[in-house]
Amino acid sequence: MLAVLLAILAALVVVFWSLSGDSGSLLAEAGDRWPYALAMLALVGLYLAFLSGDYRGRAREALRHAGAWLGLALLLIVGYSYREDLRAVAYRVAGEVLPPGHSILVSTSPSGELAVRIRRQENGHFVARGTANGVALSMLVDTGASTVVLKPADAERIGIDVQNLSFTTPVSTANGTAYAAPVRLRTISVGPLEVRDVDALVSQPGALNENLLGMSFLKRLRSYEFSGDFLTLRGTS
Known part of the structure; x- marks a missing residue:
């Protein structure tokens, strides 16, 4: 069970790298991106460690809950990556509805x-x-x-x-x-x-x-x- 959860955590790392661009650009912007990445991965790691003990013997339920939390984490990462585009869309919508x-x-x-x-x-x-x-x-x-x-x-x-x-x-x-x-x-x-x-x-x-x-x-x-x-x-x- 723990091995499966660690594999999910590793997959999340890969997803973050792919969303952040190539490794060169990521390293160049390390001061901007890595604090958020490390904080996110640390929280996910702690949660997965909690799941491995609290859900002992209930692997299917643990995976379902872990998947929900990881999906939320992925959504936050995507939202952060496209925050400028989302802000521009919000401004344009506001421009249409304002008097x-x-x-x-x-x-x-x-x-x-x-x-x-x-x-x-x-x-x-x-x-x-x-x-x-x-x-x-x-x-x-x-x-x-x-x-x-x-x-x-x-x-x-x-x-x-x-x-x-x-x-x-x-x-x-x-x-x-x-x-x-x-x-x-x-x-x-x-x-x-x-x-x-x-x-x-x-x-x-x-x-x-x-x-x-x-x-x-x-x-x-x-x-x-x-x-x-x-x-x-x-x-x-």
Whole structure:
């Protein structure tokens, strides 16, 4: 009986090696993988030793229970091996079910690049729910706007003294030409993506119905891409 259990343990070692790649890559990543492997195998070994004594004379029941535990161990190893793929799938599913405008982190890279997706609204526009100077704001993504543009009420919410602004910069709106005041924002964030020292404008009262997330933010990202019902922003935190 003990010999059978030890054979199962040896088989588990072989499975772990096969899932981890070739021996060269495994040794190269020893510091990353082996602590998990040794801990797993030690626990399995202790459990098998327990089975060999507690199930003495009941080999079939022992093998059935050992198989269940080894199957669970194998599932954990496979899950760990494909954790990045599983995380990406989870992010994509979340992006499908979250309401439009909510950002979802869909991928990361070793270089620190992040990718965030925003779902299109029913009216066809992309609205990002982010922050400006740490205060939550909704902003209409507008690649035709050269800068970020804020409504006066929201500018006041993030700490800008609107009363002392000089509205001297002409801007084109749906209602014609209006005037705005140039400001600089400490930060604008969409999900985990953050851009610092962003040029922006504050519109005159009544000139703008929505805040605009313009190119002074978008061009500071690594990239942005419209694809179907999703906008993907790529940058760093």
